[in-house]
Each structure stands twice: as structure tokens, then as C-alpha cells.
Amino acid sequence: MNPSLTVGIVGATGAVGQELVRLMHERNFPFTTLRLFASARSAGRTIEHSGKKYVVEEAKPGVFAGVDLAFFAAGGSVTRALAGDAVKAGCLVIDKSSALRQEPDIPLVIPEINPEKLRAHKGIIANPNCSTAVMLMGLWPLHQLFGVKRVIISTYQSVSGTGAEAVRELEDQVQAHVAKQPLVKKVYPYQIAFNCIPHIDTFDDTGYTGEETKMAMESRKIMGLPGLKVSATTVRVPVVRAHSISVCAEFERSVDVEKARAAVAAFPGAELVDDPANKKYPTPVDFAEKVKCGVGRIRKDTAFENGLSFWVSGDNLWKGAALNAVQNAELMIRENLLKPQQG
Amino acid sequence: MNPSLTVGIVGATGAVGQELVRLMHERNFPFTTLRLFASARSAGRTIEHSGKKYVVEEAKPGVFAGVDLAFFAAGGSVTRALAGDAVKAGCLVIDKSSALRQEPDIPLVIPEINPEKLRAHKGIIANPNCSTAVMLMGLWPLHQLFGVKRVIISTYQSVSGTGAEAVRELEDQVQAHVAKQPLVKKVYPYQIAFNCIPHIDTFDDTGYTGEETKMAMESRKIMGLPGLKVSATTVRVPVVRAHSISVCAEFERSVDVEKARAAVAAFPGAELVDDPANKKYPTPVDFAEKVKCGVGRIRKDTAFENGLSFWVSGDNLWKGAALNAVQNAELMIRENLLKPQQG
Numbered sequence: 001m002n003p004s005l006t007v008g009i010v011g012a013t014g015a016v017g018q019e020l021v022r023l024m025h026e027r028n029f030p031f032t033t034l035r036l037f038a039s040a041r042s043a044g045r046t047i048e049h050s051g052k053k054y055v056v057e058e059a060k061p062g063v064f065a066g067v068d069l070a071f072f073a074a075g076g077s078v079t080r081a082l083a084g085d086a087v088k089a090g091c092l093v094i095d096k097s098s099a100l101r102q103e104p105d106i107p108l109v110i111p112e113i114n115p116e117k118l119r120a121h122k123g124i125i126a127n128p129n130c131s132t133a134v135m136l137m138g139l140w141p142l143h144q145l146f147g148v149k150r151v152i153i154s155t156y157q158s159v160s161g162t163g164a165e166a167v168r169e170l171e172d173q174v175q176a177h178v179a180k181q182p183l184v185k186k187v188y189p190y191q192i193a194f195n196c197i198p199h200i201d202t203f204d205d206t207g208y209t210g211e212e213t214k215m216a217m218e219s220r221k222i223m224g225l226p227g228l229k230v231s232a233t234t235v236r237v238p239v240v241r242a243h244s245i246s247v248c249a250e251f252e253r254s255v256d257v258e259k260a261r262a263a264v265a266a267f268p269g270a271e272l273v274d275d276p277a278n279k280k281y282p283t284p285v286d287f288a289e290k291v292k293c294g295v296g297r298i299r300k301d302t303a304f305e306n307g308l309s310f311w312v313s314g315d316n317l318w319k320g321a322a323l324n325a326v327q328n329a330e331l332m333i334r335e336n337l338l339k340p341q342q343g
Numbered sequence: 344m345n346p347s348l349t350v351g352i353v354g355a356t357g358a359v360g361q362e363l364v365r366l367m368h369e370r371n372f373p374f375t376t377l378r379l380f381a382s383a384r385s386a387g388r389t390i391e392h393s394g395k396k397y398v399v400e401e402a403k404p405g406v407f408a409g410v411d412l413a414f415f416a417a418g419g420s421v422t423r424a425l426a427g428d429a430v431k432a433g434c435l436v437i438d439k440s441s442a443l444r445q446e447p448d449i450p451l452v453i454p455e456i457n458p459e460k461l462r463a464h465k466g467i468i469a470n471p472n473c474s475t476a477v478m479l480m481g482l483w484p485l486h487q488l489f490g491v492k493r494v495i496i497s498t499y500q501s502v503s504g505t506g507a508e509a510v511r512e513l514e515d516q517v518q519a520h521v522a523k524q525p526l527v528k529k530v531y532p533y534q535i536a537f538n539c540i541p542h543i544d545t546f547d548d549t550g551y552t553g554e555e556t557k558m559a560m561e562s563r564k565i566m567g568l569p570g571l572k573v574s575a576t577t578v579r580v581p582v583v584r585a586h587s588i589s590v591c592a593e594f595e596r597s598v599d600v601e602k603a604r605a606a607v608a609a610f611p612g613a614e615l616v617d618d619p620a621n622k623k624y625p626t627p628v629d630f631a632e633k634v635k636c637g638v639g640r641i642r643k644d645t646a647f648e649n650g651l652s653f654w655v656s657g658d659n660l661w662k663g664a665a666l667n668a669v670q671n672a673e674l675m676i677r678e679n680l681l682k683p684q685q686g
Contacts, residue, residue, distance in 0.1 A: 154497030154589035203619035207642030231646035276546035299550030303574035
């Protein structure tokens with residue numbers, strides 16, 4: 001189907017880039033050539049995976065000639081600087097940054113939810129925010145049954161969402177605690193070990209953070225519900241990997257917990273872990289490095305007539321970033337939407 | 344006013360009991376005699392504070408003769424077994440357990456909210472659940488302005504709420520992590536280090552935990568709002584001390600963020616920490632061992648027309664337990680409601 005496919009990863013040395021390299025190999029993604037790009041500072045480094053060595057190239061204009069598909073896993077500024085250049089070179093861009101997610105003509109896609117949008121792209125597919133992707137693995141199957149109209153969210157987000165340097169900061173602070181040394185802060189404005197920081201991304205004038213606003217706007221765009229009411233509080237917790245989300249949702253129609261559980265169990269993006277009598281519910285430690293997101297604690301909400309509350313834990317670097325991007329590309333290959341330039 | 348006041352602490356060797364001993368001394372509580380009670384296992388132990396030594400006595404029927412005021416800081420079973428005996432002996436009981444909080448003729452009191460209920464007691468004053476007390480330090484001043492009608496809560500609760508053995512478990516797991524040893528679980532069904540566990544207290548048939556139901560029922564009783572709609576998700580996080588709560592509240596009347604902030608700042612139980620532009624908001628580490636609870640991130644909620652969202656961090660062992668009990672007793676002394684038996 002794709003006799004020759006050259007794939008590039010931009011930001012290959014970062015936390016999400018590294019997961020992309022890993023998933024490309026572990027999932028037998030059908031690339032013939034893999035090229036890794038990063039900043040000038042990282043260029044020349046060698047990255048090994050599955051017995052193969054890749055020399056990191058500098059990400060700069062001109063490098064995308066002959067690249068069929070590029071995963072952008074760097075920040076928004078890199079996407080803004082280079083994605084247009086990649087598209088001009090005939091490369092399909094699947095972008096993890098938030099830079100282009102709200103552009104009306106750029107599809108924002110979770111393949112289990114709105115795969116049809118992949119057909120309408122103009123060279124760039126955007127991937128959702130990590131918390132949004134994980135949360136929707138619980139909300140979407142419930143919406144299909146009952147019709148969601150209002151969502152109140154509180155998140156419990158792991159430090160790997162900030163990046164490798166934040167993972168080190170938590171580890172260093174924990175080591176310092178055990179050694180009875182002072183805890184050093186560099187990445188976060190407050191100690192993150194043994195703490196919770198209700199602040200992810202920057203604050204705007206309304207008092208919401210960028211992360212909170214993204215959860216609202218991206219949920220609306222992905223589910224195709226422009227009028228959905230969303231309120232989010234996003235909080236960093238001392239967890240290494242996998243985000244968790246407490247969700248309270250109000251629906252148009254009367255809800256039923258057993259039907260809700262069955263819908264979650266049948267949804268490809270979710271694993272139902274919901275047996276409170278036997279202390280079974282998802283935790284982030286159990287859903288790190290898992291393809292599916294864990295959904296549990298589904299119950300009739302006590303604040304709304306037609307409400308359900310539930311809890312989701314899912315890998316922010318996988319479903320929240322690298323995996324969703326790879327799944328989008330896999331679906332495009334299966335549906336023959338990704339055509340190699342010299343195929 | 345109280346020329347001689349004999350005070351007892353039941354459960355004096357536990358986490359809350361120890362804080363009671365400390366607060367009695369640090370706040371110069373006007374006791375003349377302090378007697379410490381605990382289980383037979385702890386009887387005979389010596390506890391020192393402020394240069395004084397106390398020998399722990401066994402808590403059992405008959406020991407309350409001559410005790411004017413007893414703080415019960417053991418579990419509900421101890422309250423059920425001994426509180427009646429204490430009342431018969433003429434002792435005022437201030438109870439931290441959940442055993443009697445919903446009894447119609449037992450006042451459940453936070454002195455900043457419903458101090459008038461202290462006058463109506465029949466020998467026992469109940470103290471609220473830790474998360475409820477901390478949460479209401481933010482909600483009550485807002486309710487007075489705008490009239491609350493619906494609250495959606497997610498908690499971030501510290502391990503000290505479970506007790507001293509849970510504090511040790513987190514510490515042991517962190518030490519094991521640093522030493523690259525397996526993490527041992529005894530208190531919690533899942534690892535708590537680097538994890539979040541959406542399960543506090545036991546589950547009932549509706550899928551809610553006891554902690555979640557308490558937050559709803561106690562908020563209604565303390566605020567005198569039997570029709571208040573409350574939905575709570577209570578979650579244990581790897582924090583040692585101080586609970587945090589993400590609150591989304593819908594009000595009867597139109598809300599105003601600046602008025603809300605002013606009301607919180609003026610409320611005796613709260614410290615306003617709310618300057619997002621300068622990264623100022625409460626965190627649990629900053630509000631451990633603080634008399635006031637930190638309230639911040641107050642903003643117009645995006646899910647409700649008349650809604651406010653906010654974040655509270657407060658010491659679960661202090662305002663959530665020992666401090667509130669002591670504050671209730673202090674107020675009763677000031678208002679001459681607590682009469683020593685041989686005063």
C-alpha cells in the first residue's frame with residue numbers, strides 16, 4: 001500500500017519525540033526511512049532504537065524534501081516556523097503543539113471520535129491537548145448515549161506533561177527529601193514533591209490558564225459541540241506519568257449507569273475499570289504506558305438530574321500526545337489517505 | 344471566668360490527638376488540668392509537651408468524672424462507646440468522629456459559620472469532616488454574597504488524613520523508590536507515592552464513598568441549606584499534610600469576582616491568596632500548619648451563568664480536625680457556655 005514511506009519526527013529528542021520513536025518501532029509503523037529532527041543544539045546526536053541508529057538532524061527549512069509524513073513534537077513556535085515549509089515540500093504534518101488546533105481549516109482529530117475529519121486536511125492534522133484527549137476517552141461514549149451539555153473537570157496531571165526536565169525536578173526533590181537536603185525549584189514556581197500546584201500553562205485575564213481554556217475549546221471542536229459548556233481546573237500533582245481527570249457531566253437525556261459502563265467497555269479508546277466493591281478503579285500508575293485510558297467510578301451524579309460523574313487515568317505521553325498522533329497516521333494509511341511522494 | 348477547667352483528650356496518641364495536645368499549649372487554652380486518654384495498648388505511655396509530662400490513661404467508662412471538657416479524637420466506635428458516659432458524668436464532649444454528625448439534636452459546628460448552634464447542645468458538639476471544613480472556608484463567604492445552590496467538588500487529600508501509619512507508608516514508599524526497592528502497600532490498596540487514588544472511606548451502593556457523601560450532608564447541615572445540590576469526588580494524593588479542593592459553585596444571584604475576593608479576604612477562616620499574574624495561589628505545602636485556609640483562583644465559572652470556581656488548601660489536622668474543635672471550645676468559654684463542674 002505504501003511501498004516507500006519516509007517519516008520525520010521533529011522534536012525527536014524531547015519527551016514526546018522519544019515516545020514517537022518508540023511507538024513507531026513497537027507498533028511496526030510501516031516506514032521505510034525514519035529521520036529525526038531537533039534543534040541545532042541536539043543535531044549530530046545519535047539515537048538508537050530496536051538495533052537501529054539514527055543521527056539527529058537540525059530541524060530547519062528545506063529538510064522536508066522527500067519526507068512523506070512528519071510528526072511535529074516540538075513547541076508551537078517550531079510548528080509555526082516549519083510546518084508551512086513541510087507542507088510546501090509535500091509532507092503531511094501531524095502536529096502535537098497547540099499552535100494550530102483552533103484554525104478552522106485544520107482538523108483536530110482523535111481517531112476514535114472524529115476520524116472523518118482526517119479526509120478534509122490541507123496538509124496539517126492537529127492533535128489535542130493531553131488532558132483533553134484522556135478525558136474524552138471517558139466522555140465521548142457517554143455523550144453518544146445521553147448527549148452531553150455541561151462538563152465540570154478537575155485534573156490531576158503528571159510532571160511528564162511538562163517535559164523531561166520536570167520529571168527530573170520531581171525525582172531530584174524526592175531524593176533531596178530523603179537525604180534531608182533543601183528542595184530546589186527550577187521548573188515549577190512551587191515545590192512539586194508532596195504538593196499540588198493548581199496552575200498549568202499561563203493565566204489569562206479571566207483567571208483561567210491556557211490548559212483550562214484548551215480543554216474547553218478542544219472538547220467542543222473534537223466532539224462537534226460548539227455550545228458545550230465546560231469548566232476546568234487543571235492541577236499538577238507529584239505523579240511521573242499519566243494524567244487523571246475527575247469529570248462531572250450533565251446530559252440532555254436521562255442517564256443509566258449500567259448502559260454507561262457498557263458503552264465505555266465497548267469503546268476502543270477506553271478500558272472499563274469500575275468495580276468499587278472490589279476496590280477496582282483506574283490509577284495513573286496503572287495506566288502509564290497503556291494504549292487505552294482507564295475509566296471508572298461511573299456513577300449517577302448527585303448535583304444534576306441527568307448527570308454522571310467518572311474518573312479517567314491515561315498516559316499523557318501516549319494517548320495524550322505521541323500515540324494519538326501515530327493512530328491518526330495509521331488510520332490515514334489504512335484508508336489510503338497518506339500517499340508517499342515517490343510511492 | 345473558668346477558674347478551674349479539667350480537659351481530657353480521647354485518642355491522644357493519634358494524629359489528631361497529638362495536634363490537640365500541641366494546640367492546647369500553643370494557643371494557651373485555659374485548662375488547669377489536662378488528661379490524656381487512649382486505648383489500653385497506649386495507656387501508661389508518657390507524652391511531653393511544653394516541659395510538662397502527661398501519662399496516658401486508658402479510655403474507659405468511669406474516667407470522665409471531674410472532666411469538664413473532653414475532645415474525642417478517636418474513631419466513631421470509641422465515640423459510640425464512651426461519649427454517652429462522658430455526658431452523664433457532666434462532661435462536654437467535642438467529637439471529631441463522624442458517628443454523630445447527622446444526629447438532628449447534635450450541633451455540627453464550624454465557629455466561623457454557625458456558632459449559634461453551640462448554644463443548643465445536649466452535651467455533645469460534633470466537628471465536621473476534614474475536607475468539608477476546609478472547603479467551606481472558601482464557599483461560606485461566597486454563599487453569603489450570592490446564595491449557593493449547587494457545588495461540584497474534587498479533592499486532593501493528604502495522607503495524614505488517613506493517620507500516622509499512612510504518613511509512614513508514603514515516606515517508606517518514597518524511600519524505597521530512591522533505594523530502587525519494591526514499594527510495599529499496607530494502608531492503601533494501591534501505591535500512594537507518585538499516584539492518585541480516587542477512593543477515600545468505603546463505597547456504598549450508589550458508587551459514592553463515605554467521604555463524598557459526608558461532604559454533601561455536612562455542607563448542608565453546617566450551612567443550613569438542606570436542598571443544596573452537591574457532587575463530590577474525593578481523591579488521595581501523595582501530599583503529607585493539608586487537603587486541597589477544586590470547587591465549582593453555582594449561585595442564585597449574579598456573581599462578581601472582585602466582591603468574592605473581598606468577602607474571602609474579610610472572612611476570619613480564610614486567607615486570600617489570589618494573584619494569578621504573579622503566580623500566587625494556595626498550595627498544600629504552604630498551608631500545612633496554618634490556622635487559616637488558603638483560598639485562591641477565584642474566577643467566573645464558564646459552565647454556569649452565575650458560577651464561581653475556586654481552589655482551597657487547608658490543614659486537614661488543624662481546621663479539618665483539631666483546630667476547629669479547639670476553636671469551638673474557645674468560643675464556648677468566651678461566651679460562658681462551658682461551665683466547669685467545680686468552677
